[in-house]
Amino acid sequence: MTVDPDFESCRVAVVGLGLMGGSLAGALRGHCRKVVGVARRAEAVAAALDAGLLDCGTTDLAEGLRGADVVVLATPVRTILRQLEHLGSLLPDGCLLLDLGSTKAEIVTAMESLPAHIQPLGGHPMCGKEVSGLGAADPALYRGCTFIFCPLPRTSAEALARGCALAGAVGAQPLVLEAGRQDFLVATLSHLPYLLACALVATADATTSADPAAWQIVAGGFRDTSRVAGSDVTMMLDILTTNRQQVLEALQAFRGQLGHLAHLLEAGDEEDLRQALAAIREKRKEMFP
Amino acid sequence: MTVDPDFESCRVAVVGLGLMGGSLAGALRGHCRKVVGVARRAEAVAAALDAGLLDCGTTDLAEGLRGADVVVLATPVRTILRQLEHLGSLLPDGCLLLDLGSTKAEIVTAMESLPAHIQPLGGHPMCGKEVSGLGAADPALYRGCTFIFCPLPRTSAEALARGCALAGAVGAQPLVLEAGRQDFLVATLSHLPYLLACALVATADATTSADPAAWQIVAGGFRDTSRVAGSDVTMMLDILTTNRQQVLEALQAFRGQLGHLAHLLEAGDEEDLRQALAAIREKRKEMFP
Numbered sequence: 001m002t003v004d005p006d007f008e009s010c011r012v013a014v015v016g017l018g019l020m021g022g023s024l025a026g027a028l029r030g031h032c033r034k035v036v037g038v039a040r041r042a043e044a045v046a047a048a049l050d051a052g053l054l055d056c057g058t059t060d061l062a063e064g065l066r067g068a069d070v071v072v073l074a075t076p077v078r079t080i081l082r083q084l085e086h087l088g089s090l091l092p093d094g095c096l097l098l099d100l101g102s103t104k105a106e107i108v109t110a111m112e113s114l115p116a117h118i119q120p121l122g123g124h125p126m127c128g129k130e131v132s133g134l135g136a137a138d139p140a141l142y143r144g145c146t147f148i149f150c151p152l153p154r155t156s157a158e159a160l161a162r163g164c165a166l167a168g169a170v171g172a173q174p175l176v177l178e179a180g181r182q183d184f185l186v187a188t189l190s191h192l193p194y195l196l197a198c199a200l201v202a203t204a205d206a207t208t209s210a211d212p213a214a215w216q217i218v219a220g221g222f223r224d225t226s227r228v229a230g231s232d233v234t235m236m237l238d239i240l241t242t243n244r245q246q247v248l249e250a251l252q253a254f255r256g257q258l259g260h261l262a263h264l265l266e267a268g269d270e271e272d273l274r275q276a277l278a279a280i281r282e283k284r285k286e287m288f289p
Numbered sequence: 290m291t292v293d294p295d296f297e298s299c300r301v302a303v304v305g306l307g308l309m310g311g312s313l314a315g316a317l318r319g320h321c322r323k324v325v326g327v328a329r330r331a332e333a334v335a336a337a338l339d340a341g342l343l344d345c346g347t348t349d350l351a352e353g354l355r356g357a358d359v360v361v362l363a364t365p366v367r368t369i370l371r372q373l374e375h376l377g378s379l380l381p382d383g384c385l386l387l388d389l390g391s392t393k394a395e396i397v398t399a400m401e402s403l404p405a406h407i408q409p410l411g412g413h414p415m416c417g418k419e420v421s422g423l424g425a426a427d428p429a430l431y432r433g434c435t436f437i438f439c440p441l442p443r444t445s446a447e448a449l450a451r452g453c454a455l456a457g458a459v460g461a462q463p464l465v466l467e468a469g470r471q472d473f474l475v476a477t478l479s480h481l482p483y484l485l486a487c488a489l490v491a492t493a494d495a496t497t498s499a500d501p502a503a504w505q506i507v508a509g510g511f512r513d514t515s516r517v518a519g520s521d522v523t524m525m526l527d528i529l530t531t532n533r534q535q536v537l538e539a540l541q542a543f544r545g546q547l548g549h550l551a552h553l554l555e556a557g558d559e560e561d562l563r564q565a566l567a568a569i570r571e572k573r574k575e576m577f578p
Contacts, residue, residue: 128509208473218478224516227513233566258540261487273529
């Protein structure tokens with residue numbers, strides 16, 4: 001990992017010390033001048049300090065942001081939207097304000113209204129776990145993941161470069177995307193899988209779970225397919241609510257595809273079903289070579 | 290692992306040397322008198338011998354079954370159904386005939402017609418991989434998995450005990466279930482997740498895959514949820530076709546659950562959506578503590 005000299009000299013404040021914020025803070029430590037953690041609860045700050053994820057921490061937002069060169073909002077999407085309303089005056093001149101929210105159109109729009117002395121940048125690292133909270137934080141979480149950036153027209157090239165340097169410092173690959181395009185892509189690639197996992201668990205709960213044998217035979221396929229149903233609900237509700245239209249369209253497309261497979265099975269149209277399943281198998285191999 | 294003295298003296302023939310048969314043969318070696326592999330292609334037999342999965346092997350079915358105390362059919366479900374039609378006369382008196390097919394009602398019905406000197410037993414080990422073939426065989430595959438057995442009314446207690454001893458020898462936990470009940474359970478817990486994974490891949494292929502950025506942001510959630518879409522198509526087609534009605538009912542139940550979540554999201558009924566997602570999250574935690 002090559003260290004960017006500009007980024008190396010930065011003081012970085014991470015607001016929100018859950019899985020994403022705690023992991024990011026821990027991964028940044030040693031790659032920049034100082035990592036400051038900010039959380040509402042003193043216990044969270046103390047735990048993050050104990051876990052060695054921070055250089056220093058505070059529950060006082062103004063104090064945490066003082067002198068920061070980079071501020072990272074690592075809270076659920078709608079908390080980010082509320083924070084953007086009153087954060088501007090607390091930030092130093094030229095400060096990069098980055099967020100980690102999974103949906104970007106609403107956040108980037110809200111960032112347009114920030115005071116002119118701030119450099120806003122939408123961010124979305126494509127990593128996570130189905131367990132949430134600081135206890136699950138892991139500085140290796142970002143390693144190898146794609147870190148999406150959605151710059152605003154007002155975002156300077158230097159600010160974007162600083163964001164990319166942050167991604168590089170935690171082992172992630174930056175990818176610049178327009179906010180609407182990122183929301184469209186993650187609706188299908190991330191939010192849809194979550195809803196499928198949830199509906200699968202709900203289906204088993206409503207049908208097979210009444211049979212005690214079901215609990216002994218829940219196999220690998222079910223475990224994998226349902227894994228993301230364990231995601232944090234507040235986080236996911238914010239995501240779904242701020243990407244509603246794109247998610248509904250992805251759901252619609254999915255229901256069409258599933259209906260098609262169901263139709264082929266019901267009709268006993270075996271050759272067509274075989275071709276469809278074989279083509280899908282090849283597509284997945286292309287996606288994950 | 291305690292070795293069952295009856296099973297230790299058995300000659301076991303495994304017919305079909307793909308992922309499931311090859312892995313089982315390798316796991317059984319050393320836990321019984323002899324493991325004989327039978328496959329159509331000489332290359333498959335040679336490869337299984339090279340990989341140390343067999344004591345001996347042949348492409349001649351009659352030769353492979355000669356003197357066997359246990360015969361395991363490790364082929365796709367409809368191949369098993371065809372094999373059951375002409376296998377009877379080749380099997381020694383009192384031989385246990387076990388299969389590994391994922392659907393059991395049709396197989397157990399076909400087993401009723403076997404000659405009286407054979408002890409038939411339906412079997413379904415709840416393990417697998419999304420890669421198929423002998424090259425993926427792994428003697429540890431069965432370790433810790435649930436091995437479902439569906440005895441027929443004619444199956445003796447000794448034959449069932451021998452099947453359970455085989456499961457124990459490869460590290461699996463036996464679970465006795467009636468065939469129709471097993472097919473109902475796996476329709477939701479195994480076959481439904483496969484179709485969801487397939488429809489998810491098809492959805493991404495039809496929508497987001499046109500955007501080159503999609504390939505960079507396919508994240509953990511998508512990878513996990515779509516994993517089983519890589520399963521062997523011939524195997525899955527046999528499974529779906531021989532469990533059509535139960536799978537269609539599971540699909541129907543799933544579509545209802547997904548439609549309900551979509552409705553709550555579309556209606557902006559946030560409190561109900563939160564409650565539904567939170568209840569599902571708890572259910573999954575119960576399923577996988």
